[in-house]
Amino acid sequence: MTALELVSLLTQAIYVLIFVLVSWIALRRRTRTSVDIALFFGAIATAIVESRIVTTFGLSQGELTTDIVTLLVIAMPYLLLRLVDDFSDVPAVVTRLAEGGLVLSAIAFVVTEGTVPPPILMAVVLYFAALSTYCAVAFVRAGRHSAGVTRRRLQAVAAGTVLLGVAILVAGFAPLLPASLAGLPTGLTQVVALASAVAYFIGFAPPQILRRAWQEPELRGFLRRAASLPRMPDTRSVVGALQDGAGLTLGARAAIGLFDPETNTLRFQDPHGGLPSEIGQSDYLAWRVFETQHAEYYPDAARAHPALASSYRTHGVRSLLIAPISAANQRLGALEAYTDHQPV
Template identity: 35%
Template sequence: DRDWPESVNRITTFAIASLPLLLLLVVDDFAGVHRFLLVVATTGLILLGVSLFLVAATPGNVYLVLAMAYSVVLFGYSTVRFGLAARASAGMSQRRLQALVIGGSLLALAVASGRLSILIAQQQSEWAGLSRLALFGSAIAYAAGFMPPRSFQTAWQASRLQQFLAESTRAPRGSLGELVTALEDSICPMVPDQSIEIALWDDRAGRLLVRHRADARLHVLDNEPEPVRQAFEAQTASFVHDAERSDPANALRYRTLGVRSIMIAPITVDTRRLGVLVAIGERPRLFAEDELATLELLARQVAILVRDFGLQSELTAFRAHEEATGLKDDFLAAAAHDLKTPLTTLLAQSQLMQRHALRDPDRPTDIEGIERLIRETQRMRRLVNDLLDAARGDQIGFVGERVMTDLHALIVEVIAQVPTGRSICFEGVPVQAPIDPNRMRQVLANLLDNAIKYSPDGGDIDVTLRADAGEAVLSVADHGIGIAADEIPAIFERFRRAAGVRQGSMTGLGLGLYFCKRIVEEHGGRISVESAVGRGSRFEVRLPLVPPADLASGDRPAATPVRDL
């Protein structure tokens, strides 16, 4: 200003010329600036100061042009670096860096306009007005960047937090590891240029557990560095500006992995410490307090999600226990009923035969009664064998020696032994397959027994056999009560019975289809079902016509080489 003393004008001029270097030092602190550029900028400022204070005359146009060029170039460089950092940032840090970009651009315009107002006397008022306007805008932008109002911070954080909440609702919850990985992937864009790790406390191990991800910097967490342990124990968020100085014991490890800054936010629900959310960077953070505040908000949400997962897991385990208890009760009731029936018959028939023998010792032998005793005893033996198979099948398997067998003849044999007046229609062709004949008889007998049992209103049972694409295809279809679609996936599990069957009067242990599936799969085949409630069911068994490689090679101890029958 021409009305001010010359010394004040020179000090003001030098102070304005110093601003670009100060801004460049800020850029160097968080993003790094080439040492040569820092030396040139510092040297330039010294030369400007020397020429300003040691020259007696008023600075001329050459000085003003050089000072303007110096300021504009450094302001421009710093603004570009802020812009690049803003593109790599997110959330509140991105907004603040964008404000600095605007502030730097306006400040460069203000300096250039101020110099031009001195150099161009004819348009002095216009350039001076533009300079003041740009300087005012720059001050507002820098204030928003370096000292944003709380309302600005809340608004800038809200959108990113809402995005995280939306993504977290879609996170997979098959396991805790899947959930944590999904949350880390969602957090990474919100705290950019940093490596994110959720370390959860393990009561059994007595330490924070971390997973080895692709990012090498995260390996600094393997030994629970001191800053992380302190933040977890104190349950307070912390920012480590220089990891090497803060934790000298691990300085070499930090240097090797390129770790400079660490931000830690505790993951806590009420007073329960669940773990920590850690962000690791290779450079100091310009707006560390903002990013730490964001990290704390995210850690609170992670705590809620991890707690909810734990509660859901406990609920699932409780329901599974309740279901297992229900299955056990159903099984015990069914087993007691199925064992009680032949026992009652055996006792009644034995008592009857005893009375007849006592009254008339010379009476002819009751062949029919003996046959009834044998039949009920065999029924009890089958039930006991089923229970033994269910108990030891997982250890020793079901399938024994496999021989080439005519499935057509085997099916005819089993159908002939079915004690029922129901019409069973069989249509098929001779098909040879390597099977355990006794176990395949069991499969077919179980399927026929189910078809008859669950067709209380009658109807034909259709059995077919064919060869298709190297497989023997056996199907058993009925026109009975059918199976609900939501129960089909569970009917091949041990002790499982459909809801309608459990509530009705049809007996059974819930083992028949489980045996069928295990036996068929141990033959290298597969079993499937198509069913509709009220329309019946169709079970299909597919068996390979040649032994699968893993079975033929003798991987199963119980199996023996195939031989012709």
């Protein structure tokens, strides 16, 4: 086995492993984001497994099988765009263009017999590269609006997307190079693809030890701030520090509502505009959690509380975690942590 073959095998193994891990998560969570992640890596894993089976057992690749695998590969940029839409808002025109490019690329490959003409191949490669670049930039922007572990994971996903686009671009232009340089794009593609697989693994299926390493600085910072809470001048400052610490640790925006027994309400100091600043006895999600004293996670806040759906969407409240705050038998308030996307 050559070094390039080893790199190729390792790359394929990582992608298949990611598919297995994210599929398990999708079966447990059953959210759109988890399903979209599984679909994206499912397309990659299917192409890898099919190629490995054909190569290992010396089987002939049927025309139908070839078309299916080709269509899965062509669909990868669009599946990636669906992932971007889970973490940010993708303009409708971009979605329509991506769908149009997918359909045209699929038709071009299916109706072409034998070797695909270079102009068609280049058009598909450029479509793939352009859409991958858009997705990478979108992931970077989403990461900038996130914090803590979420930011680091989205940065890794962005890096994996860029590297995957580069690998496809190099592989697509390889047939146009002279024979003397035939080995160069192959080696470069394998190395870049491996780097992409590692980045995706870090972004979508990071080991627990890496998660803890990411969380530790935020947690240490939170504990340092907590030690200074008794010296803060007023309750407002204490609540603000706790909100900031919780948000950084969870990689989300956070708001704390303190219970006022005189008015029987939860008063949120800084709900960031997306949540009511004062909540009384009602069917608000925060009040439900405060009454039951059981933490709840809502992957789609708008669906869980339709009355606030418009406000949630306007202010970027998509997934919502609410936990009660209490001491002994005394109910003190509730903590809300929310993001504009579902968890990675």
